[in-house]
Amino acid sequence: MRSAGCRKSARQGTRAPCEDGPAAPWDRAARAEGEPPERLGPPANGFALLPWLLMGMGAFSNLFQGRTPNPWIGGIGLLVFNSLYIHVVFRAFTKRAREARSTRGALVAMGVVTCGLAVAYGGSWLLFFPLLGLAAGAIVRGRWLGRTAVGLTVLAAVVAGYRDGWGAVDVAYGTFLSTMVTAAILSLSEAVRELRSAREELARRAVEEERLRFSRDLHDLLGHTLSVVVVKSEAARRLAPHDLDAALAQVADIESVGRQALTEIREAVTGYREGSLATELDRARSALLAAGIDPVVRQSGPPLSARTEALLGWVVREAVTNAVRHSGAARCEITVEGLPERVRARVSDDGDGRPAGTPPALPGIGGTGLKGLTERLSAAGGSLEAGAGPRGGFTVTAELPAEELPGPGPTTPEPCANASGVALTPAPGTAPAPAPAPAPAPGTEPRRVRPPAGEPANGATAPAGAPNSPRRGRLDP
Template sequence: MTEQISAPPLARGGAQVERETGTDMRDECRNAKDRKARKARKAQWKAEWKADWPARKAAWREAEKARKARGEAPDYGSGPMGPPNAFTLLPWLLLGMGAISNLLHGKTPNPWIGALGLLLFNSLYITLVFRAFDKRAREAAATRWCLAALAAVTCAMAGAYGDSWLLFFPLLGLATGAVVRGRRLGQVLFGISALAGVIAGLREGWDALGIVYGTFLSGMVTAAILALAETVRELRDTRQELARNAVDQERLRFSRDLHDLLGHTLSVIVVKSEAARRIAPRDLDAALGQVRDIETVGRQALTEIREAVTGYREASLAAELDRARAALTAAGIEPVVRQSGPPLPPQAATLLGWVVREAATNAVRHSGAGTCEIEVHGGPERVRLVITDDGSGVGSTPPGSGLTGLGERLAAAGGTLTGGPVPGGGFRVTAELPVETGEGDEGNG
């Protein structure tokens, strides 16, 4: 009888430990290599991101400058944080994974009917959520029929199979909240939730109260989020429209200012040039004086145009009265200026300064008058400016675009501007403005 001597257990354990140790060392080496590779990829990605960042930042700034030049609001709603769309509602279909699992494992009676119902439900759900984000399609009759068909399929599958198939009721509520808007939403969701409660109660008893709660809550939350997104979108569109209107109004204001500036200045230059040409053969020094005045007026016009471009220019009434005197005198028209009443508020003085400039320019260019009277009467509530010349009557100072624009400005400030021929010859421009108490006190101070 031979005795077999087996290896000591300790020896076998040592070999096994050696093999396991070698495997662990190889795994650690492999993990270390993976960590180094991940760190290298992360460092490379950071380097590429830092290198591309200045270019992407510059491109974004150029795009925002272009939007601002077009009068559009900044684009804060694009990208990953943009408003919801149909694709954001599709992942909720994963609630039906339990029903699919039952079909695959043969736990559902008549699996072909269940598969057909599942396919029909998914098709109707996808159709509804895509039609929900188009107002015309959402309000169409076909959408309501699709929602009714989805409700019928849901009730049929949940009533026939129960269990995981009851989770299609919250999906039905979600589709209802996406499609139905307004006062009907509460009624429709209440009806669907009650129907879900009846069917789920028959199948699962009191444990199915969560289905009722989930159905109603999913519909209301979806409707609230989509309504809020639509409101934000409408506000953004309104803001862009207001920005475009503001740009149009600023362009109109600038065109009026430029017309008033250049009309008056060019008229003075023309009048002084004609005066210099007439008196040059007789009195060269006087002609040179007129030329110096032309140079002064031209320099002043350049300054005013620069100030008008930057939007800081305001026509002072006192300065415009002095300029009107000089322009009328140079044109051979005797100016008569009368001013009474307390000091005017800045806004009223600015608007009346534009009226004086425009009326004096028209008198110089069109009237052929011998005298031009400018009267300013200030009262506690209203201020009145009257400019009258004794020119050739109806055709003396036609109310062109300058007076029309000034009339719009005064109307916006609560005032009026009228102009017309005077009986017996001449032309009269009358402007009236309300004097606000706060501004009047500031002007007096």
């Protein structure tokens, strides 16, 4: 029965000395280094080396039949040899135990006992040399294996030649063969175990990487989508008492955003989602306009590869989501430019903090989006910087190597849009000039931004009863 100390250790989930005995020196060293201790008990395949002890049955028979002089000395030698052999072979399947000094000392003691018994008795006692070679092959590895095998072979040949003459050839050959074959079989077994362990480690890392990928995708997808839903819901609530049509348009946008989010989540789960930078820029304009933030979008440089567009799309999505949720800004600039050596995307706003009416962020969950973006860009050889801008506000800058670019292409900047829906094309050294807004799709009404009361819209004066808006503009159907 176990003692009370054993039961207490078992309840506490610790290793009880009474169960496994005192920890070996290499076990204590492994624990001190923080490594899991290796199994030191007799492994199942250690018993495969025990049947070879039957090679010593001839000496055992001679001992009990009285053919051996001084049988007590021979019996003690036989007992010591068998004990050392069992000790060595059962420690041959754990690297730390195999390389321990006690194991090497036991192997040397086996050699001394073998030489003594072989010189004293000869005959069947010479078969202990192949057993010694088997134990040496189970213990010795690396460059010392060949030296050990040759040394034992020469020793067996000399001793057997001294006792039995030409029988030394068979003894020497058996010693060399048992040493090398045992080492080869056990080395192959160790290689198989290492490969199995490596396969399990690769599978574990693959699962961990997939979990991290899915968590990043889920954060980036739902964080942006839910922010847009919240902003449009607030806009619909404000518009409902005064402009039911505008409120219904916001509700329709919420439905569209929700359906798109379902599609993106399904694609993210299957791992086939490839983001488009143009799509993300359009969504960024829509989200910023819905939040009452004036968007300014500029894009120049050659066409980007699909991977670069996907990475920069994530950057735009996350930065715009943070601007909508936390900045309280009135203007947000998104710039994508292809440089000779790198492609750069910058999202900056002029905000100074959390917008009014927005609840504070929960503690301990901030920054996961930027951290995920940093990991994505670092894996592609890029970088991400986020912090306060030179003129206030917040700026997110992402850079990727130009090797991601497929080749030269048109460098005409993409027209950008302000909060009034007017397309602007910046010219070098000049301020952006207004241009006609794109025509609406057939069958739909043009969308416009109604400015706050007191400001003219398209040259007209706003109606006297128009509600005031805390932002620079309001999106109407």
